[in-house]
Amino acid sequence: MTLDxxxxxxxxxxxxxxxxxxxxxxxxxxxTQFARRVxxxxxxxxxxxxxxxxxxxxxxxxxxxxxxxLDPEAGPRISAHRRHRAPAADARIAxxxxxxxGMLHGRFDGDALFFSRxxxxxGDTEAVLALRNALDDAELDLSEELIRLSGxxxxxxxxxxAGVERVSGLPLHRDDRNGGFA
Numbered sequence: 001m002t003l004d005x006x007x008x009x010x011x012x013x014x015x016x017x018x019x020x021x022x023x024x025x026x027x028x029x030x031x032t033q034f035a036r037r038v039x040x041x042x043x044x045x046x047x048x049x050x051x052x053x054x055x056x057x058x059x060x061x062x063x064x065x066x067x068x069x070l071d072p073e074a075g076p077r078i079s080a081h082r083r084h085r086a087p088a089a090d091a092r093i094a095x096x097x098x099x100x101x102g103m104l105h106g107r108f109d110g111d112a113l114f115f116s117r118x119x120x121x122x123g124d125t126e127a128v129l130a131l132r133n134a135l136d137d138a139e140l141d142l143s144e145e146l147i148r149l150s151g152x153x154x155x156x157x158x159x160x161x162a163g164v165e166r167v168s169g170l171p172l173h174r175d176d177r178n179g180g181f182a
Contacts, residue, residue: 008108008118009098009169011063020065028079031068035076038145046072048134055127058086060094067094072131091123102171104135104142141174 039045046053053072060067060083067086071077081087093100099118102108110132113119121128143161147154165172 008096008102009171011061011097011170012168015164015168016064022066022080024066024080024082027066031078031080032076034146034149035070035078037149038140038142039076041145042138042140045134045138045140046076048137049130052124052127052130055090055124055130056087057127057131058089058092058094059100060086060092061097061100062094063096063098070131089123091121091125091127093119093121093128095119098170101142103132104140105171105174106136106139107171107175139174143173 049072055072057070057072058067059070065082066080067083069079069081069087069089079087095113095118099108099113103110103113103119110119114121143158147158147161150157161172164170
């Protein structure tokens with residue numbers, strides 16, 4: 001359930017199917033590099049985790065063909081795994097990718113998502129809460145971070161992401177005063 005009470009968008013099946021053949025080790029390396037660049041730009045993010053930086057979290061977008069294992073203390077490090085082969089983690093947060101990204105971007109309320117059962121949290125819930133609070137404080141916009149790191153291709157990527165967001169309904173940007181993608 002979104003902040004305005006509407007149903008959560010789901011990742012279009014065609015997008016999820018197109019992601020199935022992605023080489024997971026390569027995806028993990030790319031996500032780790034991206035996460036490290038983001039934390040370099042937002043150094044307080046990992047510090048904000050405090051003792052929970054030592055906890056691993058399995059982020060499980062249930063409408064995608066894989067889950068992400070996050071180890072904040074390792075720089076951070078992210079690895080991608082088929083859901084049935086994911087390593088054990090101290091905590092797991094699962095739900096549609098729209099819920100996970102929308103919560104990160106401040107577009108959906110995490111408590112409402114949890115109580116409406118759109119999100120499931122297992123294991124060390126305090127670690128998940130610490131991660132959520134650290135991400136909230138950083139006010140990240142993953143699309144803008146990716147665009148910033150894309151150099152000259154950033155303008156093209158901005159248009160591509162805006163189109164994907166428009167067609168899919170997925171909350172790919174932080175919705176604040178700038179109104180999203182310019």
